[in-house]
Amino acid sequence: MAEITWEKRQVSSERRGVSPDRWKFFVGGGLMLLAVVYLIVAGTGAGARYFITIDELLTNPEYVGQTVRITGAVDGDTIVYDAQNLVIDFTIANMPDAFDDLALALHNAVNDPTASRLSVHVENQVKPDLLQHEAQAILTGTLGTDGVFRATELLLKCPSRYEESVPAQAEGV
Amino acid sequence: MLAEIGVSTTFLAFVAALYALVMSLWGARTRSEGKVLSARNAVFVAFVLLLAACVVLVIALVREDYQISYVWSVSNPSMPLFFRITALWGSQAGSLLFWSLLLAAFAAGAVWLNWHNNRRLMPYVIAYSMATLAFFLFLSIFIENPFNRYWFVGQETLETALIPAGGVAPSDALLRDSANGLNPLLRHFGMAIHPPMLYLGFVGFLVPFAFAMAALASGDLSTNWIRASRRWALAAWLFLSLGLILGGRWAYDVLGWGGYWGWDPVENAAFLPWLIGTAFLHSVMIQEKRGMLKTWNMFLVIGTFSAVIFGTFATRSGLVESVHSFARSEIGFPMFAFWFGMTIISVWLILWRRSRGELRDEHAFANIFSRESLFVLNNLVFVALFIAIFWGSFGSPIVSELFLNANITLGTEYFQLVTPPLFAALFILMGIAPLSAWGATSLRRLGRSALVPLVLALASLIVFVLMGMTMPVALIGYGIVVFAGWVAIYETYRALMARVRQQGENPIQAFFALLRRNPRRYGGYLIHLGVTVIGIGVLGSTLFQQETQQTLRVGQSMEIAGYTVRYDGFAAGQISEDGRVMDIATLTVLRDGQELQTLRPRRDFFPNVQDMNTMTIAASRSTLQDDVYTLLVDWEMTPTEEAATFKVYVNPLVNLIWWGGFVLIAGTLAATWSGDTLPARSRKSLMVGATA
Structure with a gap:
């Protein structure tokens, strides 16, 4: 069996071959850093979207015509799908910013008659399998002056997230 | 009964991991081999116990024990056996337990295979890996227990691991009728093997991380930790690559939007460790060959594991909105705390060793066109990609929330603008770097070496134009990508023909001889070729869909x-x-x-x-x-x-992405399972040490 050596290794402080062209590395590195920073700043300008609630969207007129990201609970009764032209229309209800139980938050939002509602219009989109009653929709698009939100991107929460349900007690059990 | 066995084995594995952690550190401090040996045995015990826990959960899934809440939530009576078994990682609690099993397996394997050669590092390798394991088991036991059962107490339905006072088990019929079944999206062969591959990749990076930390903690800052963990890092990288490719294939087959990569935060969370891990695999060669970049490599290996833990936290905590993310869970804060603590300790160790002068490089960069300089440039581009993607996925929402009192997310436009130039830079470096030499290369010599691949790339472009491709962006993209591929092919061809001439071997024999003699280089060229094929597929399917x-x-x-x-x-x-x-x-x-x-x-x-x-x-x-x-x-x-x-x-050309993946696998296998684990320089230094 090998013997353990606990002593620490002596470290040589000798440093060989200091480069005379070191400035080239700094200049090259600096230029590269500038290019990357420029790319990130330009990309951020092009891709930045405020992620807001339906209430915030509807109460702040400055968001009209601006590309934003919103989330809401889908009211399944309102889904109208034109399969021939790939157009989907539906309504989403405002959800609170924070919640513990997603399924409950979605259920409460859809069934709350006082919750703000927003009509959504999506074009050139096959109806996603997850677009169902009480699903959470995350949409990117713009609110028109007619009060309809025209979405260019539609994201729906995966059903594996709905794990909060438990077997309900049946009578007589 | 199954639940009791599952809870007991998981808890005992947690105790074993804690015991191994304490004993290994105590053993290192008191220089007691007995204590370190005891810690090692506890690592093996933890693995066996976790294996038992996972087997028990699979048995519960197969036997349809629906009182176990995890079984109820991910399966139902109509599910086929195959998906019943793969439901082990179908949701949060099961996948966390499975993750812990893989972690324990990697830790046990690393300790087993390196026990005799790296005794000085072992106590700290055990300590770091067991601290990580104990943390994940803590989550499994106290927050996401896969062995929780349903109990009716009065009018309430409780979900607990232990039997509550007055608790009555729900009837079998009720449970069977109401069981959820696995999410239909997950009933796909790709999804059955994609998560294990991804987890193997994530968890695999624990080993190089633990060895690096052990090197810092023990003071053995030679290349021992690199040699011990190189194959593990390559294996982890291979699994992570496979996981990413299979995830893309699953999205392509199942999500029905005709694409395979959507710059979703969860996809990006898996891609981030891959980027840093790839940078590490390149730069670690410079440390082995030239004794340079010691501090940088430490940061990269920490960055890789840190990205794994952060990605896991982001995916499983509800931090990001994604189709792929798990249910919002209580594990968010503990995971963030663990990630933060682990990263701070690791960075502090590096800075401490560096302040003592123990991480000084043995050479300085002499020439901007030398291979090590180009490798560093390649590293910087990988890191730039990492920063850009991290900012787009997590940085922007977090910073805007903290400082602007607003939540600003970045859409796909951001990624489509920022990443292509950086990927182009990577392909250019992938082409040029192999043509340069260690130490110094002149621009003229580099130009001469690149001449034939450049001509071949140009000829390829002429063929594309004759086939009707005239889009300038596509021609530039293909020019860069195929140049990198031609370099890999041409360099292999030159070496192969030299062997044919000198040794009289036929080309196939010569090719395998090359892989045997210098697996890292020629396995690496095969990987570059695979990445080129993937690049051609991505360009074709993106630009011409x-x-x-x-x-x-x-x-x-x-x-x-x-x-x-x-x-x-x-x-x-x-x-x-x-x-x-x-x-x-x-x-x-x-x-x-x-x-x-x-x-x-x-x-x-x-x-x-x-x-x-x-x-x-x-x-x-x-x-x-x-x-x-x-x-x-x-x-x-x-x-x-x-x-x-x-x-x-x-x-x-979309299928080239999957076929390129096969070439990449072949190349990584060739580079990983080679006899050459010790570079010439290290062999020499060891021999000198042995005779001193």
Whole structure:
């Protein structure tokens, strides 16, 4: 069996071959850093979207015509799908910013008659399998002056997230 | 009974991990081999106990023990055996336990295989790996316990691991009737193997991380930790690459949008460690060959594991909104605290060793065109990509929330603008770096070496133009990508022909001899070739994708990209073995009047699944040239009208992405399972040390 050596290794402080062209590395590195920073700043300008609630969207007129990201609970009764032209229309209800139980938050939002509602219009989109009653929709698009939100991107929460349900007690059990 | 065994084995594994952690550190401090040996044995015990816990959970899934809440939530009586077993990682609690098992397996393997050669590092390797394992088991036991059971207490339904006072077990019939079943999206072969691959990749990076930390903690800052962990890092990188490719394939087959990568935060969370891990695999060669970049390599290996833990936290905590993320969970804060603590300790250790002068490089960069300089440049581009993608996925929302009191997210436009120039820089460096020499290379010499691959790349472009490709962006992209591929092929060809001439071997013998003699270089070229093939596929499918949609009556056709797609018939209400109800359309793909293939896109309905219970299944005709990818969008079947609407994509070269993945696997296997684990420089220094 090998013997353990606990002593620490002596470290040589000798440093060989200091480069005379070191400035080239700094200049090259600096230029590269500038290019990357420029790319990130330009990309951020092009891709930045405020992620807001339906209430915030509807109460702040400055968001009209601006590309934003919103989330809401889908009211399944309102889904109208034109399969021939790939157009989907539906309504989403405002959800609170924070919640513990997603399924409950979605259920409460859809069934709350006082919750703000927003009509959504999506074009050139096959109806996603997850677009169902009480699903959470995350949409990117713009609110028109007619009060309809025209979405260019539609994201729906995966059903594996709905794990909060438990077997309900049946009578007589 | 199964639940009790599961809870006990998981808890005992947690105790074993804590014991190993304490004993290894105590043993290192008191220089007691007995204590370190005891810690090592506890690592093996933890692995065996976790294996037992996972086997128990699989048995519970197979035997349909629905009182266990995890079994109830991810399976139901109609599920086939295969998906019943893979449901082990179908949701949060099970996948955390499975993750812990893989972690324990890697830790046990690393300790077992390195025990004799790296005794000085072992106590700290055990300490770091067991601290990580103990943390994940803490989550499994106290927050996401997969062995929790349902109990009725009064009118309430409780979910606990231990039997509550007055608790009555729900009846079997009630549980069976109400069981959820695995999410239909996850009932796909790719999804059955994609998570384990990804987890193996994530967890695999624990080993190089633990060895690096052990080197810092023990003061053995030679290349021992690199040699001990190189194969583990390569294996982890291979699994992570496979996980990413399989995830893309799953999205392509299942999500029905004709694409495979959407710059989703969860996809990005898996890609981030891959980027830093790839940078590490390149730069670690410089430390082995030239004794340089010691501090940088430490930061990269910490960065890789840190990215793994952060990605896991982001995916499983509800931090990001994604189709792929797990349910919002209480594990968020503990995971963040663990990630933060681990990263701070690791960075502090590096800075401490550096302040003592123990991480000084043995050489300085002499020439900007030397291989090590180009490798560093390659590293910087990987890190730039990492920062750009991290900012787009997590940085922007977090910073805006903290400092601007607003939540600003970045859409796909950001990634489409920022990443292509950086990927182009990577491909250029992938082409140039192998042509340069260690130490110093002149620009003239580099230009001479690049001449033939450049001519070949130019010839390839002329062929593309003659085939009708005139889009400037595509030509620039293909020029850069194929240049990198030609370098890999040409360099291998030159070495191969030299062997044929000198040794009289035939080309196949010579190729395998090359792989045996210098697996890292020629395995690396094979990996570069695989990445080139993937790059060609990504460019083709991104720049030249075509799509159309149309409503057809039986016998009618639609045209796309030179293909004719004919609607031949519809079969509604077909019932499969697992109980799903399928509505299937039959299409025929034709070209120039000749029938090529029959496709059956369909819509499945899962009657036993609550809530989200339909799934659109695409059908495609796949060739190397392109995919004709069809989706059944809607249909109307009345006595007078039999019409169906289809969406059809033609994705050129998309299959090269998967085939490139195979080449990448072959290259990584060649580079990993080689006899050459010790570079010449290290062998020499060891021999000198032995004779001193």
